[in-house]
Amino acid sequence: MAIEIVRVPVLSDNYAWLIHDADAAETVAVDPGEAAPVLAEVARRGWTVDQVWTTHWHPDHTGGNAEMKAAGARITGPAAEAAKIPTLDVMVAEGDSVRIGTHTATVMTVPGHTQGHIAFHFANERAIFTGDTLFAMGCGRLFEGDAADMFANMQRYAALPDETIVYCGHEYTQSNGRYALVAEPDNAAIATRMIEVDAARARGEPTVPTSIGQERATNPFLRASSAEQLAEFRRAKDSFRG
Numbered sequence: 001m002a003i004e005i006v007r008v009p010v011l012s013d014n015y016a017w018l019i020h021d022a023d024a025a026e027t028v029a030v031d032p033g034e035a036a037p038v039l040a041e042v043a044r045r046g047w048t049v050d051q052v053w054t055t056h057w058h059p060d061h062t063g064g065n066a067e068m069k070a071a072g073a074r075i076t077g078p079a080a081e082a083a084k085i086p087t088l089d090v091m092v093a094e095g096d097s098v099r100i101g102t103h104t105a106t107v108m109t110v111p112g113h114t115q116g117h118i119a120f121h122f123a124n125e126r127a128i129f130t131g132d133t134l135f136a137m138g139c140g141r142l143f144e145g146d147a148a149d150m151f152a153n154m155q156r157y158a159a160l161p162d163e164t165i166v167y168c169g170h171e172y173t174q175s176n177g178r179y180a181l182v183a184e185p186d187n188a189a190i191a192t193r194m195i196e197v198d199a200a201r202a203r204g205e206p207t208v209p210t211s212i213g214q215e216r217a218t219n220p221f222l223r224a225s226s227a228e229q230l231a232e233f234r235r236a237k238d239s240f241r242g
């Protein structure tokens with residue numbers, strides 16, 4: 001049976017994600033920035049949380065780990081950031097497999113936002129958890145890496161099948177989209193998407209997950225033709241007040 005994926009809003013604009021395999025009766029929480037809302041959603045569904053998968057060390061993605069661990073979850077995350085994630089039980093890196101029930105995700109190392117940032121890619125299920133690297137119409141800030149790192153990540157993401165669903169770590173779409181309209185003023189797909197995004201946000205609705213196909217059409221960072229162009233977009237976005 002397919003995995004079920006549930007969005008859990010945490011903190012001010014983060015998303016934690018629950019991955020549930022009904023056959024195995026197993027649940028993974030991805031990036032629980034705080035535990036309470038995640039544990040509440042798990043309990044509401046009659047599930048128990050068996051694992052946490054962490055994309056990077058930032059507290060808005062790991063803040064709930066200790067409490068999830070106390071609730072019985074095994075914590076998997078980037079080996080390269082183990083010193084900054086004291087709750088880690090299982091350390092992984094590029095090419096490793098992580099499992100929920102009979103479903104397997106491959107770990108991709110995608111540095112730039114943080115130096116050891118990882119993503120979890122379910123190739124068969126056509127799903128990827130990108131943390132703070134790929135966002136809807138945006139990419140993560142370059143805190144511990146450079147534009148060449150993030151450009152390489154974007155090239156890898158862009159090579160995935162269009163129908164791959166992208167589960168990212170934040171509701172940043174509207175702000176990203178306002179900049180995307182400026183970065184690519186002639187891209188009609190961005191303008192069209194922004195009408196939907198503005199309407200969804202006005203109704204208080206989320207705008208993620210997204211898909212690789214949608215990002216290939218509307219994300220200036222994924223569409224950048226070189227590391228230099230991505231660097232230019234990133235610099236401009238960092239100071240953009242839309």
Ligand code: ZN
Pocket residue numbers: 056058061113132
């Ligand atoms: Zn972050």
Ligand code: FE
Pocket residue numbers: 058060061132169170
């Ligand atoms: Fe974050």
